[in-house]
Amino acid sequence: MNRTWFWVFSLLVGLVLFFIFFAFYSCTSTVCFGVLEKPDYVNGQLVKHSFSSVDLYRDRNLDLEGNDVIVYLHIQKTGGATFGRHLVHNLDVDPPCSCVPGVKKCLCLTKNKRVWLVSRHSVGWICGLHADWTELTGCVDPWFKKVDDRGRKHRRYHYITMLRDPVKRFFSEWQHVSRGATWAGARLHCNGRSATLEEVPFCFSGEDWTGATFSEFVSCKSNLAFNRMTRMLSNLTKVNCYNRTGLDEDQVSKILVESAKENLLSFAFFGILEEQSKTQFLFEHTLGIKFINNLEQKEQTHVARLLMTQEMVDIAVRTNKQDIELYQFAKDLFNQRVADVEKRTGYTVQEYFDYYRDPQREEEQEEDGDVEDDSGMQHGQGEERRLSHYPGEAQPEAKRLSRQPKS
Numbered sequence: 001m002n003r004t005w006f007w008v009f010s011l012l013v014g015l016v017l018f019f020i021f022f023a024f025y026s027c028t029s030t031v032c033f034g035v036l037e038k039p040d041y042v043n044g045q046l047v048k049h050s051f052s053s054v055d056l057y058r059d060r061n062l063d064l065e066g067n068d069v070i071v072y073l074h075i076q077k078t079g080g081a082t083f084g085r086h087l088v089h090n091l092d093v094d095p096p097c098s099c100v101p102g103v104k105k106c107l108c109l110t111k112n113k114r115v116w117l118v119s120r121h122s123v124g125w126i127c128g129l130h131a132d133w134t135e136l137t138g139c140v141d142p143w144f145k146k147v148d149d150r151g152r153k154h155r156r157y158h159y160i161t162m163l164r165d166p167v168k169r170f171f172s173e174w175q176h177v178s179r180g181a182t183w184a185g186a187r188l189h190c191n192g193r194s195a196t197l198e199e200v201p202f203c204f205s206g207e208d209w210t211g212a213t214f215s216e217f218v219s220c221k222s223n224l225a226f227n228r229m230t231r232m233l234s235n236l237t238k239v240n241c242y243n244r245t246g247l248d249e250d251q252v253s254k255i256l257v258e259s260a261k262e263n264l265l266s267f268a269f270f271g272i273l274e275e276q277s278k279t280q281f282l283f284e285h286t287l288g289i290k291f292i293n294n295l296e297q298k299e300q301t302h303v304a305r306l307l308m309t310q311e312m313v314d315i316a317v318r319t320n321k322q323d324i325e326l327y328q329f330a331k332d333l334f335n336q337r338v339a340d341v342e343k344r345t346g347y348t349v350q351e352y353f354d355y356y357r358d359p360q361r362e363e364e365q366e367e368d369g370d371v372e373d374d375s376g377m378q379h380g381q382g383e384e385r386r387l388s389h390y391p392g393e394a395q396p397e398a399k400r401l402s403r404q405p406k407s
């Protein structure tokens with residue numbers, strides 16, 4: 001009898017050990033027993049950076065009547081359009097932006113008739129379609145000097161942006177492009193000129209890239225979807241803009257990521273699409289401006305409904321290494337900033353919304369009802385519609401010329 005138990009016990013121990021070893025060998029960073037797991041960077045489980053209080057503390061209490069101006073750097077497919085609309089429709093500022101139903105742009109002026117917000121939904125794409133850091137830093141101040149001359153002598157620019165899980169963002173951009181978006185009108189301005197078509201050829205011939213398959217999408221070398229967040233946040237003059245002749249790829253990549261991190265650190269604020277409550281919490285405590293209605297987390301994105309194979313995920317991870325590194329950095333910074341505000345204020349994010357922020361106002365959440373959106377965030381469950389184009393996207397042919405193709 002004893003001997004039988006001994007063998008049963010041994011067998012069990014053996015099985016458990018086998019299982020552990022099997023798991024050890026079969027689990028890559030994203031797959032375990034054939035089940036797709038979220039990579040570590042997605043959940044913030046992996047903490048790779050710890051920031052000093054200088055980097056965490058951002059208490060800017062903006063004085064919009066004074067010299068403060070918000071500059072919103074809008075990266076494609078980061079939930080940025082939704083957030084951009086919140087900035088014009090949903091901020092508790094006095095006076096509020098003046099918006100006309102059906103018109104995309106609102107008039108956002110202070111009491112002294114000064115522009116306080118640079119964004120697509122207020123002043124439009126004054127620095128070009130989806131202008132990046134390099135374009136904005138070279139263009140915003142000259143624009144104000146021209147337009148705002150009655151007003152302030154100096155302005156303090158507070159850059160803000162939204163980031164998103166780079167793999168989801170990449171898939172989302174592919175979906176958006178295959179539905180007909182091109183952003184061909186982007187100027188890609190750097191060092192005093194736009195990128196040429198030799199430097200950044202379009203991935204499609206003809207009008208757009210409708211119906212592009214995933215493998216077509218990832219085989220185009222000049223596809224700006226790769227590591228888009230890093231490129232748009234870095235100082236591109238450090239790598240000779242879009243001309244990479246004679247430059248070492250790895251070196252360029254390293255410089256871009258470092259530059260993007262450095263610039264992000266200098267931003268007044270950035271939010272994370274996957275973290276709407278914390279984003280709002282941090283925004284309100286950093287800039288000293290509240291939203292009227294709370295930001296909502298939308299789980300049903302196009303991407304959430306998209307079937308991604310492991311192979312597709314692997315490709316996206318492999319081709320977006322810079323963005324993954326940047327996002328890891330950003331998420332650590334973001335979470336530590338949230339924790340820092342919690343520590344300083346003495347309440348948690350949850351307690352803030354439950355008790356401290358505005359106890360009376362819970363019931364009044366209104367639905368935006370706004371379905372026009374390019375973030376892939378807000379459409380219903382039904383069929384996917386072809387999305388409306390941005391201004392400037394409508395005539396890719398005409399816009400090609402604006403990128404100064406070599407003659």
Ligand SMILES: *[C@@H]1O[C@H](CO)[C@@H](O)[C@H](O)[C@H]1NC(C)=O
Nearest residue numbers: 134137138235236237238239
């Ligand atoms: C971008 O980098 C270049 C080269 O390092 C530097 O001269 C320039 O001042 C930077 N641009 C901004 C806006 O900081």
Ligand SMILES: *[C@@H]1O[C@H](CO)[C@@H](O)[C@H](O)[C@H]1NC(C)=O
Nearest residue numbers: 196198199240243244245246
């Ligand atoms: C790109 O850079 C290389 C090396 O710096 C230079 O020789 C070439 O003329 C540049 N091309 C363009 C289009 O500016």
